[in-house]
Amino acid sequence: MSGTGRRAVLPAAGYRLPQRLFVDESQCRVRFFPERGGEAVDIDLSVLPVTRELRDWMALGVQGVTGPSGTRRTTTSALDTVNILKRFSRYLAGLSNPPTSPAQLRAVHLDGYMLTGATTLHRDISALRTILRFAPDAPAEFAARLAQARVAKADAPTRSYPEAEFRRITAQARSELRAAATRIRTGRRLLADWRAGAINADNDCEQWMLGSLLDHVDRHADLPRYEYGTPRHGAAVRKAGGIGGVMTRLHLTHHETGAAAVLLLCLTGQNYSTLAAATTAHHRPDAHAGGTATAQLDLVKPRRGSRKAAMTVALQDVPAPHTRHGTTSTPLSGSMPCCLTWPPDPGRR
Numbered sequence: 001m002s003g004t005g006r007r008a009v010l011p012a013a014g015y016r017l018p019q020r021l022f023v024d025e026s027q028c029r030v031r032f033f034p035e036r037g038g039e040a041v042d043i044d045l046s047v048l049p050v051t052r053e054l055r056d057w058m059a060l061g062v063q064g065v066t067g068p069s070g071t072r073r074t075t076t077s078a079l080d081t082v083n084i085l086k087r088f089s090r091y092l093a094g095l096s097n098p099p100t101s102p103a104q105l106r107a108v109h110l111d112g113y114m115l116t117g118a119t120t121l122h123r124d125i126s127a128l129r130t131i132l133r134f135a136p137d138a139p140a141e142f143a144a145r146l147a148q149a150r151v152a153k154a155d156a157p158t159r160s161y162p163e164a165e166f167r168r169i170t171a172q173a174r175s176e177l178r179a180a181a182t183r184i185r186t187g188r189r190l191l192a193d194w195r196a197g198a199i200n201a202d203n204d205c206e207q208w209m210l211g212s213l214l215d216h217v218d219r220h221a222d223l224p225r226y227e228y229g230t231p232r233h234g235a236a237v238r239k240a241g242g243i244g245g246v247m248t249r250l251h252l253t254h255h256e257t258g259a260a261a262v263l264l265l266c267l268t269g270q271n272y273s274t275l276a277a278a279t280t281a282h283h284r285p286d287a288h289a290g291g292t293a294t295a296q297l298d299l300v301k302p303r304r305g306s307r308k309a310a311m312t313v314a315l316q317d318v319p320a321p322h323t324r325h326g327t328t329s330t331p332l333s334g335s336m337p338c339c340l341t342w343p344p345d346p347g348r349r
Helices: 052-065 075-095 107-114 121-133 140-148 163-195 205-220 234-239 242-247 254-268 272-276
Strands: 021-023 028-032 040-042 294-300 310-316 322-324 327-329
Touching: 021 052, 028 052, 028 075, 028 205, 028 310, 052 075, 052 121, 075 107, 075 121, 107 121, 107 140, 121 140, 163 205, 163 254, 205 234, 205 242, 254 272, 272 294
Parallel strands: none
Antiparallel strands: 021 028, 028 040, 294 310, 322 327
């Protein structure tokens, strides 16, 4: 506790860590608890084609790398440990004299695995180093070779989009989302009018029924349905464009959700997994005072490690182009660590 801080929240008296490792003759599982909350997931290592002694040893590595001090903090990355160990285990099982215990692992086993030429080797070797450092009593020769092993990436180098293509992608995503925003605002206004009693069922039955459907969608995230699943008020639903036509008056389509993800990727530079795990919780340092809208939100990038994973990112709205001495210019970002003003879009209205 710092001089001006407060005590951290500690577990209640008698708290015990939940069991995470389950190994016996019939199972080999590691229970993973996602860092951002959610249901626990069991990582099934019984599929590894090696002896039980070697399999249980690898499970200890998985337990460590997916635990509080490990680096795999999302469900996707935790479950990927099975695929990584399975590829290495298949190589070991295919040898004429495969190792049957951790003590029998040698540097030659890693050298032989790297000579297989698998396209995933440059990732697998690094991952094995991270996973197996948590496995106890690794043979010194094997551990030393694993610490030094490196495989050059055989994939084609990743290249950035040309600036013109990047602008085309962001412009298309913006266009789709603006159209979606217009549609949803129209649907929300209709819903507000219906709830306020501004739509008369006798004078405009079609609009009144549509407002009734939207009210149900807004409250229950679905259309009113019969017990067997068919939507009620079928004629009204068909007039509104079907189930999708009603739902999308208040919600984004799958395609538009993808456009939103693409736009956020382009404008923030963050990985998709980081953005997908983000919430809408935020702080508005602009205090809604009428200037350029600015928001701060917390993101988590697990691969940075436990001490650097959490970060606060600032997002800024794109200011409208302004005219100075007869010329139109678009303000550039730079004052914010991560702004929605980059890259500037001269075509924005």
